Amino acid sequence: MENLRDLYQEVILDHNRNPRNFRKMEKPDGFAHGNNPLCGDQIDIYLKIRDGIVEDVSFDGMGCAICTASASMMTLALKRKTEQEATALFESFHHCLTEDEPHPEDVPLGKLEVLAGVKEYPVRVKCATLAWHTFLAALKHRQDSISTE
Amino acid sequence: MSGAAPYDVTARRLDFPILGRSVHGQPLVYLDNAASSQHPRQVIDAVGHFYEHSYSNIHRGVHLLSQEATLAYETGRLAARGLLNAACSHEVVFTSGATASINLVAQSYARPRLKAGDEILITHMEHHSNIVPWQMVCEQTGAVLKVVPINDSGELEMDAFEQLLNERTRLVSVVHVSNALGTVNPVERIVELAHEQGVPVLLDGAQAVPHLPVDVQALDCDFYVFSGHKIYGPTGIGVLYGKEALLNAMPPYQGGGDMILSVSFKGTTYNNLPYKFEAGTPNIAGAVGLGAAIEYVQSIGLDAIAAHEHELLRYATERLKEIKGLRIVGEAANKAGLISFVLDRVHPHDIGTILDSQGIAIRTGHHCAQPVMERYGVPATARASFALYNTRNEVDALVEGIRKVIGMFE
Numbered sequence: 425m426e427n428l429r430d431l432y433q434e435v436i437l438d439h440n441r442n443p444r445n446f447r448k449m450e451k452p453d454g455f456a457h458g459n460n461p462l463c464g465d466q467i468d469i470y471l472k473i474r475d476g477i478v479e480d481v482s483f484d485g486m487g488c489a490i491c492t493a494s495a496s497m498m499t500l501a502l503k504r505k506t507e508q509e510a511t512a513l514f515e516s517f518h519h520c521l522t523e524d525e526p527h528p529e530d531v532p533l534g535k536l537e538v539l540a541g542v543k544e545y546p547v548r549v550k551c552a553t554l555a556w557h558t559f560l561a562a563l564k565h566r567q568d569s570i571s572t573e
Numbered sequence: 574m575s576g577a578a579p580y581d582v583t584a585r586r587l588d589f590p591i592l593g594r595s596v597h598g599q600p601l602v603y604l605d606n607a608a609s610s611q612h613p614r615q616v617i618d619a620v621g622h623f624y625e626h627s628y629s630n631i632h633r634g635v636h637l638l639s640q641e642a643t644l645a646y647e648t649g650r651l652a653a654r655g656l657l658n659a660a661c662s663h664e665v666v667f668t669s670g671a672t673a674s675i676n677l678v679a680q681s682y683a684r685p686r687l688k689a690g691d692e693i694l695i696t697h698m699e700h701h702s703n704i705v706p707w708q709m710v711c712e713q714t715g716a717v718l719k720v721v722p723i724n725d726s727g728e729l730e731m732d733a734f735e736q737l738l739n740e741r742t743r744l745v746s747v748v749h750v751s752n753a754l755g756t757v758n759p760v761e762r763i764v765e766l767a768h769e770q771g772v773p774v775l776l777d778g779a780q781a782v783p784h785l786p787v788d789v790q791a792l793d794c795d796f797y798v799f800s801g802h803k804i805y806g807p808t809g810i811g812v813l814y815g816k817e818a819l820l821n822a823m824p825p826y827q828g829g830g831d832m833i834l835s836v837s838f839k840g841t842t843y844n845n846l847p848y849k850f851e852a853g854t855p856n857i858a859g860a861v862g863l864g865a866a867i868e869y870v871q872s873i874g875l876d877a878i879a880a881h882e883h884e885l886l887r888y889a890t891e892r893l894k895e896i897k898g899l900r901i902v903g904e905a906a907n908k909a910g911l912i913s914f915v916l917d918r919v920h921p922h923d924i925g926t927i928l929d930s931q932g933i934a935i936r937t938g939h940h941c942a943q944p945v946m947e948r949y950g951v952p953a954t955a956r957a958s959f960a961l962y963n964t965r966n967e968v969d970a971l972v973e974g975i976r977k978v979i980g981m982f983e
């Protein structure tokens with residue numbers, strides 16, 4: 425029970441209760457639908473890109489607390505990032521959740537750091553990364569559906 | 574039952590070594606029995622003893638071990654015959670599980686008979702394994718899959734069933750006990766109605782055989798399937814029961830060794846039942862383990878098990894209903910020992926993780942029954958399912974655990 429607080433930190437519960445940028449977007453430049461068939465999480469990601477920079481990103485859908493909080497925090501972290509910076513941030517975030525040692529090229533995670541507790545719950549890593557995978561799909565293919573399975 | 578000894582759950586728990594372990598520093602409370610049940614010492618020992626003393630391939634050797642292994646394998650079949658009260662043991666085909674059994678019927682019984690426009694009738698509460706094999710055979714033949722709706726409490730709409738059953742219906746395939754809702758379906762009536770139209774019926778008994786007595790002759794169903802691992806036996810072994818005449822009229826499903834009497838390049842003579850459907854070396858130790866599991870269950874008595882689990886279900890339903898913001902999904906009048914539920918504002922996945930940290934194993938997700946989830950407008954549910962070794966104290970632990978989940982999300 426004690427360790428659980430590392431997973432369900434107050435910040436995470438807050439993002440789950442009041443997700444930021446939780447809205448559909450009219451005429452997005454990029455859109456993707458992500459789903460995790462294992463638990464029924466469904467997420468839509470909307471993007472506005474200008475000159476290679478993420479101008480706006482929002483999400484919509486239904487997921488567990490980890491999935492929703494991660495999506496919410498991701499939208500904040502991505503704003504004004506270049507596509508390269510966004511990809512690098514995802515890679516570093518992913519390393520943080522799945523690997524013991526940081527990689528030399530990892531960039532600072534800032535507020536995303538609170539999700540590091542997910543590492544202790546390997547079955548929940550997909551919950552925390554669903555929004556990110558969906559974001560990358562929105563960036564790349566613009567109109568695709570993606571699945572974590 | 575007058576004079577029957579009271580059900581001794583403490584003694585039963587001692588039969589299951591795994592129940593003694595702890596999880597995250599807490600005693601294990603195992604409530605994921607509908608996914609797979611645990612194994613009593615009797616099953617573990619039977620499999621171990623078989624490997625240590627009698628293991629060999631079956632049906633082939635003249636040597637002693639092969640004879641012993643064949644006997645042990647066939648003893649498992651006799652046990653399965655007894656469990657289902659099949660008329661004869663060659664109506665009991667060993668498969669790898671309920672899924673394989675349904676696929677066998679779809680491909681070997683249905684496929685050769687189906688024409689474009691024919692109909693297969695299933696229900697809205699089927700496990701994916703009783704949906705997808707029919708979708709596949711419909712795609713192959715141009716037949717159409719029809720689905721009987723369910724009402725808000727999770728019961729089949731029998732009026733709709735009668736209407737959907739018509740002269741184009743070639744097979745009815747229905748779950749006996751729903752793994753997502755706990756509903757016990759009125760299978761006697763279903764078989765009766767289908768037979769009035771001359772339509773054969775397959776019953777998916779994966780969630781039924783561990784929890785209630787089943788008699789395929791009394792039911793008069795044409796096919797009945799189940800998996801060993803949900804009735805305290807090993808994985809990778811299951812049963813297809815089929816009426817002899819139907820099985821005899823079906824072509825083999827897979828070709829290979831053991832399913833033939835003689836092979837030449839001019840032609841091959843297929844073996845008799847049940848071997849015609851058991852191509853290749855089967856799961857021999859699995860059949861031994863399943864036999865031991867059935868013997869174990871019968872030594873306690875399915876009536877006694879059913880009564881114990883019903884009492885747990887009644888108690889758990891009452892206690893869970895005390896929790897504000899908890900909704901039970903599936904409230905059929907006739908239910909077996911499992912409860913699907915959702916909480917306001919807490920996703921089932923989070924419920925699962927937080928209960929796990931307290932040593933409580935439940936299932937969260939769509940339970941391979943996505944149409945059921947969609948019917949009740951939920952992405953997933955949390956599900957607690959009971960077995961012969963669960964206790965009231967464990968129900969109390971579950972209730973306490975859920976209160977902690979809610980506390981955390983307040």
Ligand SMILES: Cc1ncc(COP(=O)(O)O)c(C=O)c1O
Nearest residue numbers: 670671672700702752779780800
């Ligand atoms: C009702 C029902 N049918 C079929 C199956 C499939 O069983 P198996 O995966 O052992 O083949 C299950 C398993 O969850 C089930 O609950």
